[in-house]
Amino acid sequence: MNPIEQQIAKWSLKEKIGQLFILAFPGKTADTAAQMIAEYNLGGCYLSQDNAETFEEAHVLNKGLDALLKQHDRLPLLLGVDQEGAWGVLVGESTTGPGNLALGVAEEVSGTANMYRVFGEEMRSAGFNCILGPCCDVNLNPASPIIDTRSFGDVPSKVSAHSAAAVKGLHQGDIVACAKHFPGHGDTHGDTHREIPRVDKSYDELKANDLAPFQAAIDAGVDLIMTSHILYPQLDDSAPATLSPVILQNVLRGDMGFEGIIISDSMNMGAIQNHYQPVDAAVKAMKAGITMIMLSEEHYDHSDAYLDKQLAMIHGLIDAVETGELAESVIDDAVKRVVAFKLAKLVPQTLYQPFSFAENREVAQQAANEGVVWLRGGLKDVADKPLYLLNATPKSSYHNLMNPRGIGPNQAQPAFDAFRDELAKLHTHCQVVTKDTLPNLDDGYLVVVTENHPLPGEDFDQVEAKQTVQQLSRDFSNLVVVGLRSPYDALEYPDVVNYLCAHSPRPESAVAAARVLLSKQAASTGVAVSRVN
Structure with a gap:
């Protein structure tokens, strides 16, 4: 035998x-x-x-x-x-x-x-x-x-x-x-x-x-x-x-x-x-x-x-x-x-071998950098202007981000937090605001952040976030949407002129999006989808 x-x-x-x-x-x-x-x-x-x-x-x-x-x-x-x-x-x-x-x-x-x-x-x-x-x-x-x-x-x-x-x-x-x-x-x-x-x-x-x-x-x-x-x-x-x-x-x-x-x-x-x-x-x-x-x-x-x-x-x-x-x-x-x-x-596989976290994270950050695209518009003067940062996603949407079965993104930190922290490191005048504390925007930009996470058997609730973006896009001409997610929601925002998409809610993509927004690195010119403009 x-x-x-x-x-x-x-x-x-x-x-x-x-x-x-x-x-x-x-x-x-x-x-x-x-x-x-x-x-x-x-x-x-x-x-x-x-x-x-x-x-x-x-x-x-x-x-x-x-x-x-x-x-x-x-x-x-x-x-x-x-x-x-x-x-x-x-x-x-x-x-x-x-x-x-x-x-x-x-x-x-x-x-x-x-x-x-x-x-x-x-x-x-x-x-x-x-x-x-x-x-x-x-x-x-x-x-x-x-x-x-x-x-x-x-x-x-x-x-x-x-x-x-x-x-x-x-x-x-x-x-x-x-x-x-x-x-x-x-x-x-x-x-x-x-x-x-x-x-x-x-x-x-x-x-x-x-x-x-x-x-x-x-x-x-x-x-x-x-x-x-x-x-x-x-x-x-x-x-x-x-x-x-x-x-x-x-x-x-x-x-x-x-x-x-x-x-x-x-x-x-x-x-x-x-x-x-x-x-x-x-x-x-x-x-x-x-x-x-x-x-x-x-x-x-x-x-x-x-x-x-x-x-x-x-x-x-x-x-x-x-x-x-x-x-x-x-x-x-x-x-x-x-x-x-x-x-x-x-049987022939070798397990438990050492590797370099630092080298691997460089690979991941480079990959994230290449995924950030100005889907619409594009701004070069953001770094010189005051920024007012608003998370369109309410706290209630994050309740199921960590799945109790351990299946899914398993990401404890909202993408918005990583974006906010990187923006604060790179920009001297960045203020987090809410819909109820919006300042009089005579100068600067209102940066509205959206995100989405694919969850098993559940939905990451985006209803309120979409309503917020739709409302603000009608009320403010100096608005920038940063999508820490797929680009398809842009189809629902016809009034948004400047839309920066990271194609991901992972932290490295949030960091990359902040850097592109402030012109610290170039945006990608590629596209992963064909039906959004």
């Missing part, structure tokens, strides 16, 4: 099925996963800021997992994290950079490759071996509530180039890459954390637009692809992509030639939970062509029942095989693919 067959021959049906699950658990120690590793031969873990907030905590967690694997003679776990820029882990210490939309401003893709190489180096140093990125979604619908700054933009050819560069950068950082959310989450009106969105487009339309970045990622050698729980009725009118053999086998495997690991987006998201019984969904996913099933949102309900849910799904698959509902050959084919992947990619 070859090494793959030798490994699989040791396992029971329960252990083979356990190897096909990527599970989440709360807390910061490996003890919670001990039973799943020892008894069920767990295949991987989805880890978030809830599991580790610092590199030191990540080392404790991951070395604890290593010890359990060694104790029970297990293959490495696939340890996946959402370190993708706009979303991140170990945030506060790790280098997130500005996020994909800001990276997508540049015509050259070297900044994206460098940023993703940094992701790889840092996460591998923390003990993780897989980055669940890049997002290859194209922002074809500016109102999409969940993608936004997680996308490289709305031009398919440009998103494709940056997606390929991201994959190559991760491989330069010697970490496993996962393109998501196949076949594309950028043209939806809904969020799969809550519902099943519908994208009613022909296969030709999808190939020309949504699928193009995934093909670029495949051609660049991406290791994994994560599916989306989205319905594409012109391809399959009954099953979302995760559960569709047409989409996974005919399109992804057949037409696009992907031979790697197909993982599901979390099967605990509303799109699945609200429409399918968990075991039925797992069986359908395996029949459709999923290689590994991910359950990454266990404590959406903040309960301790996550382990029972996980075990129920695993045992449901065991029962399905034993009753003949699911052919054991489906399990065997998936396990062979997983074992081959782990022996080739995870």
Whole structure:
């Protein structure tokens, strides 16, 4: 027998099925996963800021997992994290950079490759071996509530180039890459954390637009692809992509030639939970062509029942095989693919290596600098004038910025604060004001700051902020809007003459925007989106 067959021959049906699950658990120690590793031969873990907030905590967690694997003679776990820029882990210490939309401003893709190489180096140093990125979604619908700054933009050819560069950068950082959310989450009106969105487009339309970045990622050698729980009725009118053999086998495997690991987006998201019984969904996913099933949102309900849910799904698959509902050959084919992947990619990986925070932060700041654009207008005399700084976002909008599940941006500091602090360092006459304390602006500029953060299953409330900008843009001619976010909201502000967009709410982008506003550095001339002027 070859090494793959030798490994699989040791396992029971329960252990083979356990190897096909990527599970989440709360807390910061490996003890919670001990039973799943020892008894069920767990295949991987989805880890978030809830599991580790610092590199030191990540080392404790991951070395604890290593010890359990060694104790029970297990293959490495696939340890996946959402370190993708706009979303991140170990945030506060790790280098997130500005996020994909800001990276997508540049015509050259070297900044994206460098940023993703940094992701790889840092996460591998923390003990993780897989980055669940890049997002290859194209922002074809500016109102999409969940993608936004997680996308490289709305031009398919440009998103494709940056997606390929991201994959190559991760491989330069010697970490496993996962393109998501196949076949594309950028043209939806809904969020799969809550519902099943519908994208009613022909296969030709999808190939020309949504699928193009995934093909670029495949051609660049991406290791994994994560599916989306989205319905594409012109391809399959009954099953979302995760559960569709047409989409996974005919399109992804057949037409696009992907031979790697197909993982599901979390099967605990509303799109699945609200429409399918968990075991039925797992069986359908395996029949459709999923290689590994991910359950990454266990404590959406903040309960301790996550382990029972996980075990129920695993045992449901065991029962399905034993009753003949699911052919054991489906399990065997998936396990062979997983074992081959782990022996080739995870076993040789070097973890916990040192790196330079200072060098990585220089890469991130340069990337952020290249993402700041005068979307409209442009001023050269701001540094010579008094500035009155107003945050259009009310305090109430920030209540869910830090997600209790550790999923999402994980950014404790509002982008406005970083912008304000940098402006105060660089400008001698900068006064923070509110709508109720607006001075008589005979001289100087009113600088109004907006921001937005893509949150899982929630919205960052922008209603009041938009109303504020709309009102002030009508009342003041000497107004400048600084968008620490995607540029699409500019469409709602036809009266704004001077609009500076950072394409990101990350702190380094706020710093870059302040410097461009004061002409301390040049604005970028690139664009990540095509429908805003």
